[in-house]
Amino acid sequence: MTRHLLVLLPFIALITLATEPPPPAPFDTMMEVLTHKRCMNCHPSGDKPRQGEDSHLHNFNVQRGPANHGVVAVQCGSCHQSENNSYSGVPGAPHWALAPKTMAWEGLSRAEIARMMLDPEKNGGKSLEEIVTHMTEDELVLWAFEPGVDGEGQPREKPPVSEADFKAAVIAWAEAGAVIPDK
Amino acid sequence: MPTNFNLNGQQATTEADPNSPLLWVIRDELGLKGTKFGCGKAACGACTLHVDGKAVRSCSYPVKFIEGKEVTTIEGLGTPDNLHPVQQAWKEEIVPQCGYCQPGFMMATAAMLKEIPEPTDEDIDNNIVNVCRCGTYYRMRKAIHRASQLSK
Ligand code: FES
Ligand code: FES
Numbered sequence: 001m002t003r004h005l006l007v008l009l010p011f012i013a014l015i016t017l018a019t020e021p022p023p024p025a026p027f028d029t030m031m032e033v034l035t036h037k038r039c040m041n042c043h044p045s046g047d048k049p050r051q052g053e054d055s056h057l058h059n060f061n062v063q064r065g066p067a068n069h070g071v072v073a074v075q076c077g078s079c080h081q082s083e084n085n086s087y088s089g090v091p092g093a094p095h096w097a098l099a100p101k102t103m104a105w106e107g108l109s110r111a112e113i114a115r116m117m118l119d120p121e122k123n124g125g126k127s128l129e130e131i132v133t134h135m136t137e138d139e140l141v142l143w144a145f146e147p148g149v150d151g152e153g154q155p156r157e158k159p160p161v162s163e164a165d166f167k168a169a170v171i172a173w174a175e176a177g178a179v180i181p182d183k
Numbered sequence: 184m185p186t187n188f189n190l191n192g193q194q195a196t197t198e199a200d201p202n203s204p205l206l207w208v209i210r211d212e213l214g215l216k217g218t219k220f221g222c223g224k225a226a227c228g229a230c231t232l233h234v235d236g237k238a239v240r241s242c243s244y245p246v247k248f249i250e251g252k253e254v255t256t257i258e259g260l261g262t263p264d265n266l267h268p269v270q271q272a273w274k275e276e277i278v279p280q281c282g283y284c285q286p287g288f289m290m291a292t293a294a295m296l297k298e299i300p301e302p303t304d305e306d307i308d309n310n311i312v313n314v315c316r317c318g319t320y321y322r323m324r325k326a327i328h329r330a331s332q333l334s335k
Contacts (some may be wrong), residue, residue, distance in 0.1 A: 059226070060312040072290050072298035073238045073310035080223035081248055085206060088243035090225045151224040 025114040027181060029161055029169035031110040032133075038144035043099040048107040052150075053157055068098040084148030091156070093143035100124070114180045132174045136167045188249045191217075191259025201247035206230045209256060215259035217286045219260050219309050221314070228313025231287040232256045238294035257286035260293060268313075269293045272330035280317035288313050292327050 024032075033039065045065040070078070077160065080087075086093045087091040089105040099105075102122040105113045115174060116122050134143055138181040145163040147156035159166070173179075185196045190213065200232030204223075209215050209232070218241060225243035232241050233255040234295030263275045266274070269289045279285045288311065295302060295310045302310070307327055315323070 017283050061309065062312070063309055072310055073295035074236065078231075078238050079240050081244060085243050085245065087202065087245075088224050090243045123247045151226070 002063040013141070021079050025115070026169040027110075027179070029165060031113070032161050033144065033159040033166045034105070034113060035110065036144065038147055038156070038159055039141075040105060042097075043103055043105040045104040049098055050106075064098050064101075068100055084143075086153075089107050089151035089153065091143070094138055097140075098158045111180050111182065114178075118178060118180075118183070127163055128174055128178055132170055135170045147174055186246050186250050188236060188251065189253045191255055197246060199246050202244050205232075205244040205246050206241040207230055209241065209254070215256050215258050215262045217329070219283055219286060221284070221287075227284070228287040228291060229284050230321065231290040231295070231313065233290060233294060236297065238291050243328055251256075256288060260289065267293060268333035269296065269326075269330045269332055272326040276322050276326040276329060278319055278322040278326045279295075280315075284313060284315045284317070285319075289307050292322070292323075296327075296331060296334055299332060302327060 002173065007155050019137055037050075037053065037055050040153045041052075044050055049062060049064070051058045052054060053101050060074070062074060063071050065075070070076050075087070076098075079092075082094045082096070083092045083094040084090075087090060102124075102180055105116070118128065120126060123131065142163065145166070147158060161169070184201070185198050186201065187196045188196065189195065190209070197212055199204075199208050199212060205333060206218060206220060209218050210220070218232050218239075219229040220242065221227035223238045223242045229242060230242040231238050232239055233239065233245070234249065234252075235252050261270045267289075269292050273279070273285065273289060291311050291313055295306070297304050299310070304324065307324055311323070311327070
């Protein structure tokens, strides 16, 4: 019996290999992160940020304001500093702000987000190389992987992809020509 | 390591843990009790003061970030003989009920008036988002318009 099983093992392994789904394309890995609430909450299409695991509109009537930093007496920096605050549960990272309206991702498909991201008219005049640097080095972007705790001391949900896998996916996607799938 | 800053025009220093909320230092260490603790989660605005002229919620501001900056609390906004227009207007309109939230509202209002000297009701709604459990919002709105006139 054992001998029969041993003979079968290589076949079983082959069948398993054949039926395992291929690894996700770098584009999909990258988009798993960009469409996660840790990123989307501050890329709204309207003039108010969203917050929390349910992406509700930011409490206290917080607004985009003229320069994406809030209105004069309620600026992002009134509460958000350059690092997470585990005492108050307020998240923070350098240059905390809303993404500009030209980078409003809410409601867009993955392909639409990627096209917007690569459009220098919308992305602040950035080249592909600069976009890669922004996504793999900017401290506010990478905050998504260290989002700290909320007001109840509960850890915020992180994107489903690790920071290392995200960076590798962004680089691999760009090096392969930054191709955007049709849908 | 001490943290040095300017508090209401005077040099101030603290040996507090760098991550202590600025509010703790101001109230418990430096003894200025005008700035209030409400929620500790940057949600109510009772702890609002100015850092380099901007409204900041001091319960969510680690003291390590205050090095070299200027802090103004309600005690430094005006003096008894020379009230800030916001304080004068608050007095004229008899705004406070229990009073607990009022320093935070006055500091937020003073920060707004610096940038928007003649706020509309909409400006007030957008900028003054603190919480008053006594519901003095109606009188505050009148006082904010009055403070704007007094500032001219
Ligand atoms: S005590 Fe700081 S906002 Fe409530
Ligand atoms: S006057 Fe009582 S909380 Fe505002």
